[in-house]
Amino acid sequence: MSGFFKSSIGRKVAMALSAFFLMFFLIIHLAVNITSLFSADLFNELSHFMGTNPLVQFGLQPVLIFGVVFHFVMGFILELKNRKAIGVKYAQNNGAANSSWVSRNMIYSGLVILAFIVLHFIDFWIPELNTKYVLGDMSGMHGADYRYFHELVEKFENPLRVGAYVVSFVLLGLHLAHGFTSAFQSMGVTAGRKKTLQQIGKAYSIIIPALFIVIALYHHLNPHH
Amino acid sequence: MNLTLKIWRQKDASAKGQMVDYKVNDISEHMSFLEMMDVLNEQLVNAGEEPVAFDHDCREGICGMCSLYINGEAHGPDRGITTCQLHMRMFKDGDTITIEPWRAAAFPVIKDLVVDRMAFERIQQAGGYISVNTSGNTQDANSLPISKHAADEAMDAATCIGCGACVATCKNSSAMLFVGAKVSQYALLPQGQVEAADRVKNMVAQMDLEGFGNCTNTGACEVECPKGISLDNIARMNRELMKAAIK
Incomplete structure (x- = not known):
């Protein structure tokens, strides 16, 4: 079995498995974010759960980080080997x-997505870790309210950030336009x-990134709702 | 028609090659591409120059010997054909045509447009066969029932002539269409089952050893393949290797 993952096809399979995991994660992430369009309370509740539940934080989060890192490291290794x-x-x-x-050009769309993930980590993930595990504030509160929705709206005030966000998600859509069916192949x-998979892939690669973009633009254009 | 040719010239495997320009005149549109190359070579020989070396054999589109990367495409701009079946009517008077050898680290140039494709032979030797008793009591192949569907698919895979266009056209120089076809033609038939697991493992191992790249499913190979070998053969090879790995 270890021989399998050292073979060219084994690496392809590993790349595809990590892709499946990331594509599933994307749906979960979108499901949480999309609640911010119609219910600040629901978005706050879900964000607090995701941010503080020990199973999510210490069970799923490390798997996610491993999945992301594995996918791009393996992508680079394969690109270098192919060159x-x-x-x-x-x-x-x-x-x-x-x-x-x-x-x-999967490597280039992938690099843009990686740059976005780095930005997202600096923007969101590192401050989260700082608040929760360094400062020890697990309450998720800001004054009398949950802080999550407020922080989300504040993030999307800056047009530069929104622009970078839109560009990254267009590139993600292009990455998925090939990646979805490629993983199954x-x-x-x-x-x-x-x-059938080509059709599902087309729908997935358009709808998922488009909804992320809609969320960003909605909050950018309605900053004080 | 009158043409300008930009051709890769390389004295031998260790020499540093370069693109050289040639002119050929009065080329008939009914000529095949290789006949046009013959005209050029006659011209070069008459002028006391070294003719351009290129691979060819049957000139009927079936042997898999001819190659050539023409204007940025394996076997030129036409579809479902080898270079010997490419006709000059695909080009216009005054055109400049770029002619290069197959490019892949695993297909080193021997001379000019001739590359060493022995890597394919070594992959075949690693598992592209079945063990049949041929010592006078050979079984009739038709004694084993095979479904029409499986027979057709195996035959489609077996039409691969091993020309290497898939590798040449792949942005990763991957040989997976070739190996996928060779694995599939046996995997689909009962005679291929006995050695199925070892075959796919050994052929893939040899493919990796030869230094071919990793497939990223661009599908370019399928488009440029003169025999229309389908990407489904790569998917089947992947399934076969996964099956073999958990056995």
Whole structure:
């Protein structure tokens, strides 16, 4: 079995498994964020639960961090190996004749997403850890109210942040446009299921990032609701 | 038609190559691409120059010997054909055509446009066979019932001629379409079951050892393959390797 994950196909499978996990996480994350559009209370409740539940914090969170780090580290390793496998480059290469731009540039869409994750960590995750585990404030309160919704609205005030957010999620959509079906292909999807998965992949890669963008724009345009 | 050709010239495996420009005139649109290359070579020989080395054999689109990366595409701009079946009517008078060898670290250039594709042979030797008793009491192949569907799919996989266009066109120089086809043609048939697990493990191990890249499912290979080998064969190889790993 360890031999399997050292093989080229084993690495593809590992890449696909981490992708499945991240795509599932994205749905959960969106489900929480989307409540902020219609109920500040529900968003606060869910955020407090996610931020303080020990199972989420010490069970799922490390798995998530491992998944993210694994996916991009493995992505870099494969990219470097592939560049080595090419050898001399063509003087003229017409990639557009036989494959999509997104499929040929996963490393670049991935790098933009990675940059966004770094920003998100500095913006959200590190202050969260500081508040909860360094300052020891597990209450989630700011004055008489929960702080989460208030912090969310405040984050989306800055147009630069919103711009970066929108660009990152467009790139995420492009990454998923190839990544979704690619992950299933790596897992050996049978010919009969391919068409259905392509349709689901298309829907997923458009709807999920689009909703994240809608949330950002909504709060940016309605700062004092 | 009159054409300008930009061709990769490289004296031998260790030499540093370069693109060299040539002119060929009065090329008939009915000629095949290789016949056009023959015209160029005749011209070079008459001028006392070294002709351009390129691989070819049957010139009927079936042997898998011809190669050439033409204007940025394996086997040129047409679909479902090898270079020998590419006709000059695909080009226009006054065109400049770029002609390069297959590029992959695992396919080193031997001379000019000829590359060493022995890596494919070594992958085949690692498991692309079945063990059959051929010492005078060979079984009739039709004595084993095979579904029409499986027979068709195995035949489709077996049409791979091993030309290497999949590797040449892949942005990662991956050989997975070739190996996927070779694994599939046996995996689909009862005769291939006995050695199925060892076959896929050994062929994939040899593929990795040869230095081919990792597939990222761009699908370019499927488009450029002269025999239309499907990506489904790569998915089947992945399933076969996963099955073999948990056995």
